[in-house]
Amino acid sequence: MTDMPTLKPERPFFSSGPTAKFPGWSASNLKTEALGRSHRSAVGKARLKYAIDLSRELLGVPDDYLVGIMPGSDTGALECAMWTMLGARPATVAAWESFGNVWIQDAVKQLKLPDLQVLDADYGEIPDLTQIPQGNDVVFTWNGTTSGAKIANTDWLEQGREGLAVNDATSAVFAQEMDWAKLDATTYSWQKVMGSEAQHGMLVLSPKAVKRIESYDPAWPLPKLFRLKKGDKLNRAIFEGATINTPSLLATEDYILALEWAKSIGGRKAMFERADANAKIVTDWIEATPWMRNMVADPAQRTNTGVCMVFQGDWYESLSAEDQVGVPKKIAAMLDEHDVGYDFNGYRDAPPSLRIWCGGTVEQEDLKRLLPWIEWAYESLRNQ
Structure with missing residues (x-):
């Protein structure tokens, strides 16, 4: 019989989302100047923009890509990408765990995409991604949060491919390098790898994704939370800190604190x-x-x-x-x-x-x- 151990973890937080706060985290270190202020105020908008800029810097996002804060965590950001960009050309949704299967259900039952390829695999496995036509838009989960399976590389995505690559990266960013040149819409949430408070998602768009949004109107109605366009153009203010709906500035400060910690230890x-x-x-x-x-x-x-x-x-x-x-x-x-x-x-x-x-x-x-x-x-x- 194994004896009961004597040493316990000092921080027994091993949840996969929300995840552990960074070492040394304290609520007393959160900045409070923006709390109680409008997110449209100069101070509120500045803090949101700072969160965007720090995210871009730490993740190495290319200068011509856009980074925005979205409602509804990673789910809201990913579904916004699907609802606004899919349907313009054939699509593939690839899944190897529960959240990827949700995106399959969205494509099949909600968007009812007419020209859809579904690739799935059991927990712990990855489907044969080389089956995906390079002309297809593709939705995939970089790192399977509920299975522990990740893509080994992006060799199956050709450089300059015609289709868009929509990447759910919520448990991969800040832990695995993103191949930005092959990614068109990448999403994640604050409460995963950075251990921040759950509330908001991030949406990173390539120039090709922006072009799709501006040139294409989907056949289905878009909820307000998914509307990225103003007139016929992308509303770029969303990617400068003017969020679609009211964000939690307290959650924003917690995310900023985590980003600053990551920067302080080497990014x-x-x-x-x-x-x-x-x-x-x-x-x-x-x-x-x-x-x-x-x-x-x-x-x-x-x-x-x-x-x-x-x-x-x-x-x-x-x-x-x-x-x-x-x-x-x-x-x-x-x-x-x-x-x-x-x-x-x-x-x-x-x-x-x-x-x-x-x-x-x-x-x-x-x-x-x-x-x-x-x-x-x-x-x-x-x-x-």
Whole structure:
């Protein structure tokens, strides 16, 4: 029987969204000058523009791309891109986890795209992306938040391709380098890799995406929250801090604080290194643990953020399907009760699993302290 560990993580926050605040975060460090002010005021608009500019700088977004703040988190930003740009030419939606499957349902049931290719794969796998015609618009999730599977590269997207590439990057940015030259609409949310408060999404548009928006009017009505045009032109004020609807300036300040921290430690490269080191701790442990395996078989497709793992072995496989589902839930509940690890059970639609967030705001030592507790909880269940 494995003894109960004595050391606990100092910050037991391992949720995959919202994710852990950066080390040293304190609400007392949030700037408050804009609070209680209109987002249209000079100070409010300036803070929103500062958040946009810092995002551009840290992510290395090209100068001729536009960056804007959108309502509704990553979902709002991604669906805005789909609703405003799809339908002009054949489209492909590729999915390998739950959120990508939502975009498939949007394309099939809501937009009812007439010339649609659907590519999907089971959790932990990636479909054959070379099947996508280069003339198709394509919607895909760079990093599968609920499966731990990411694209290994962008070789399947040709430079200068005719179709648009719409990229849901919400659990990839600030952890993996974006190939901006091949991306036309990229979206993410503040609460994922940067650990900021959930509220808003970001939309990054290439010149080709802007051209599509200005030259194309979709057949379906657009809700106000998705209307990017003013007359026949893109409303560029949206990408200068004049948001479509009222944003939370408190959430904005929290996002700015996280961006400033990332900049202070060396920018996105430092964030990449932190995520890589964190993920290595967890993936090495999985490889050394006989009753556990990575949900993603191909090492090249394994994420460095939300690492997903499933159980295996004689004891686990002898359980009923219902009891197998209960194993990760019970382990997560046991560690929550001991204030060791919060919210790291696998996603509700995924196979029974654990999912440990390894993004750059997590500390290596906290991960090292968490893993022996998982071993203890597992052995406790086996010996009941």
